[in-house]
Amino acid sequence: MRVAVAGATGWTGRAVAEAVLAADDLDLVAATSRTAAGQDLGDVWSVGSNGVPVHATVEESLRVGVDVLVDYTSHEVVGNHVRAAVGAGVGVVVGSSGLTAEAFTEIDEAARAAGVGVIAAGNFSITAAMMQAAALLAAAHLPQREVIDYASATKADAPSGTARELAERLDAVRPTELARPIAETGGMAEARGASVSGTQVHSLRLPSFSVSTEVVFALPDERLTIRHDAGSSAAPYVAGTLLAVRRVGDVVGLIRGLDTLLLG
Structure with missing residues (x-):
């Protein structure tokens, strides 16, 4: 299988390219x-x-003859990279963050029309996938939740791809309930976080964090917290990315979330 890696000189992209x-x-x-x-x-x-x-560009890389493009670049360019690959009839594994739910809908439609697969995950760590699967299970039974997104002080985008994907997929299971609408919050309503598909997401950007994602569910007088913490290396993301590379040729359209591959 012929693979091209966009972002192969970056932190995660290099680890994935070395593994390929x-x-x-x-x-x-x-x-x-x-x-x-x-x-x-x-x-x-x-x-x-x-x-x-x-x-210099994904388009140039695709011209050498590629079966799968792996993208670990940035929120600024990932959308264009995915569209270029799909347009060329090439499957894509997306590890970059920043794509919205609306963008994923467009990508799914384009991939189906082209007869190729796209596998995207906010986090290709196996343990992060298990965190997401557990949260989706809990969401079916617990009506109120919020997400806390931790990342390094220099991370360029917010929320992280992991947190955005989690909030959007939780909403597909069950919309969250707010005891008080955000618009009715006194003081500074923005302190309640950003609304991502109806779930409030709070992004912390501080030294010592790589990527950590926490979802807190609550009922009267009890709480459930599900959290994933990543370490300081890119190693946790490699195995899941390679699994997606090997499986994307069997897919038509978009699959979102590594847990979907592992448990589907």
Whole structure:
């Protein structure tokens, strides 16, 4: 299977690209990085040439003949990358955050029309997928919830892809109930967080966090908290991403959430 990685010089993208190189059944044929374009990927990593060309754009990478594009870039460009790949008839694994529910609807329609698959997850960690699955189960029975999203002080977007995906998928199970509408909040209503598909999401950006996501459900006189904490390396995201790479060829349209692959 011929794989291209967009963002292969980044924190998670490099770990995924290294894993693709090491896999017997996968072939890393291209990488995308605007800052390293024209170089050999191994030289960019300072490990010696490995024969993988780095292109400035996803469109250039796709021209070498690709079965799957893996995207670990940024919220600013991921949408265009996915559309370019789908338009070229290439399956996509999306690990970048920032796409809205409306964007995913458009991507699903385009992928179905092109007869290709897109697998997207706010977090490709196996344990994060289990957190999400547990939260979706709880949402069917507990009517009130809020989400807390923790990430590093320098994270560019908010909320995280993990938190956004969780809130949107929880709403599909059961809309949350608010005892007091946000618009009726006195003082500073924005202190109640951002409404993502009806669920209030609070994004904390502080040193020492990588990505942590917490959903708090409550009934009178009791609470249930489900939380996932990521460590300081990109290693937790590799296995789930490679699972999606190997499965995306069997998909037509969009699958959202690693838990859907694991439990579906």
